[in-house]
Amino acid sequence: MTLPVTAFTAAICALLLIFLSFQVVKQRIRTESMFGASDDEKMKMVRGCHSNLAEHAPLAIIMVGVLELANAHHMALIIIAGLFLVARILHVYGMHIHQAGKTPRIRQVAVMSTWLTMTALALWILYICATVNLL
Secondary structure, X not given: OOOHHHHHHHHHHHHHHHHHHHHHHHHHHHHOOOOOOXXXXXXXXXXXHHHHHHHHHHHHHHHHHHHHHOOOOHHHHHHHHHHHHHHHHHHHHHHHHHHOOOOOHHHHHXXXXXXXXXXXXXXXXXXXXXXXXXX
């Protein structure tokens, strides 16, 4: 396989997105709402989990793929992609417990971890562009 880290990251994100889609459908059936979030807090939460992953995952997957094609350090890429996936799973868990009235700390850690991994990927790409492609 040419891009194993990208493929693995995309597959896990896809499975998580499908799981979250089912959660949204389940809440739509429960609240009998076809569009929007109505006034239901749980519906807002599951839609937020789904949309947040849908917003962040594509760009992260693209950046992992770009780095893999640029022959970036394989183990470092595995670690950063793994941290991104853990952050995304923690975000879903953190949203659920926060909605249940518990501490938002896990959600906050997950958001910061997502941002840090995406920043690391972006800076790594910029570094490769500035050093490898310009020399």
